[in-house]
Amino acid sequence: MQKIEGALKSVPGVEKESVKVLFNASKAKLNFDETQADLKDISQAVQSIGYDVLKATAR
Structure with a gap:
């Protein structure tokens, strides 16, 4: 789980505090x-x- 969080947080533009x-x-x-x-x-x-x-969706 931490590996996924780290990958998501490394994307420019992602609000690091919001990653769940x-x-x-x-x-x-x-x-x-x-x-x-x-x-x-x-x-x-x-x-x-x-x-x-x-699947990836945005709201």
């Missing part, structure tokens, strides 16, 4: 600045540490 990984639910929630990052950047960060991203 819900490992048992296979979800991560976070806030990010859309002018600095997008869902593709965030998904790639998770995939780079060996996890699959099945």
